Amino acid sequence: MADKIKLGVTFFDDCFGGVSSGCQVLCHGRSGSGKSILACHFLNQALLDGDAALLLTGGRARDTITVAEGFGMPFSKAAADKQLTLLEYASFMQDQDASANPMLPPQAFMDLQAVIERHSVRRLVFDTVLPWVDIHPVTRIAEHVYSFTHALERLGVTSLLTLTTSVSDPSFTLKNRLEDDCPVAIHLDYSQGAHRVAKVTKYLGAPRALSAPMPFVIVPGTGIVSEAPPALP
Amino acid sequence: MGNVLIVDDESAISAYLAKLISGLGHHVATASSASEMLAKLERGDCHLIIADILLPDAPVPTAWIQELCRRAKGKPVVLMTGAPSPELIACATKCGVHAFLSKPFELAFIKDILKTVFGG
Numbered sequence: 001m002a003d004k005i006k007l008g009v010t011f012f013d014d015c016f017g018g019v020s021s022g023c024q025v026l027c028h029g030r031s032g033s034g035k036s037i038l039a040c041h042f043l044n045q046a047l048l049d050g051d052a053a054l055l056l057t058g059g060r061a062r063d064t065i066t067v068a069e070g071f072g073m074p075f076s077k078a079a080a081d082k083q084l085t086l087l088e089y090a091s092f093m094q095d096q097d098a099s100a101n102p103m104l105p106p107q108a109f110m111d112l113q114a115v116i117e118r119h120s121v122r123r124l125v126f127d128t129v130l131p132w133v134d135i136h137p138v139t140r141i142a143e144h145v146y147s148f149t150h151a152l153e154r155l156g157v158t159s160l161l162t163l164t165t166s167v168s169d170p171s172f173t174l175k176n177r178l179e180d181d182c183p184v185a186i187h188l189d190y191s192q193g194a195h196r197v198a199k200v201t202k203y204l205g206a207p208r209a210l211s212a213p214m215p216f217v218i219v220p221g222t223g224i225v226s227e228a229p230p231a232l233p
Numbered sequence: 234m235g236n237v238l239i240v241d242d243e244s245a246i247s248a249y250l251a252k253l254i255s256g257l258g259h260h261v262a263t264a265s266s267a268s269e270m271l272a273k274l275e276r277g278d279c280h281l282i283i284a285d286i287l288l289p290d291a292p293v294p295t296a297w298i299q300e301l302c303r304r305a306k307g308k309p310v311v312l313m314t315g316a317p318s319p320e321l322i323a324c325a326t327k328c329g330v331h332a333f334l335s336k337p338f339e340l341a342f343i344k345d346i347l348k349t350v351f352g353g
Contacts, residue, residue, distance in 0.1 A: 103245050105341040113341060143315035143336065151338035 008045030011226035029188035051122035061086035071223035129161035235280035
């Protein structure tokens, strides 16, 4: 059985003891639900553990550094020290998408392999995973997602995959396929006037709806923290 | 360096793997059907077989895996498919298949497979 490592979110790690090293964690939810901040915690935990980490972001790398630094995470120094590698889809997957030739591995995946080997990356974040798995026709999604998650497993890195969900059928199909193939799945949600909640819908292959919703808040200077009262000794 | 037989009815995949593997210095032969593959296998000069599970003239996948491994006579077999069922994986394991690669992403690991088979 693989060793466990911390996810980097205290209430999750207290409840589950972390995740298996080398597994894939899906974090899904609506826009603004906190997925990218959870990704920062995941990367920060890698830095705390002395692991090299890599972020592939759909946004701008410098924005991620600014956000993380605001939560007290030393991303700027880690990037300067080459412990943290930040890549942007806009330049990394230029003129490529997963549908270019769905029969063959995308060149970007080989490029990613090379970066992982060069920097001895142990933890990897795709914020978002969409460019790798959003292929047409939709009937190929199952095979594509299966192959992608198994390829990540073969890379030997622990991966966090974020996915913004919407109400469309293709979005649900994609989310469900990723949830099927990733050993761990976390759903983040919020509603106007209500608290944010994290729900672990799958944990190392165990049945879904495993945990009760875990209320959390995003605190300036700290990041994601549990809103639940501290447990009595 | 070794002789590698690639079997896939998708010419794009055969061409991709042939280019990659020959670029590493190995000799490559290709087949696009099960019958063509078995004929080439009979020549006995193949060191590694990389085969798709779903071929137009192949029997049902579990029977095909068993037949392929039997005809390979101990030579390493690497299977390719989309999303394999647990039944197929169990069958491949039982038959001693060297590796199971899901298309498309895991094809990127073919170099690692060649290293384990041929060394270097």
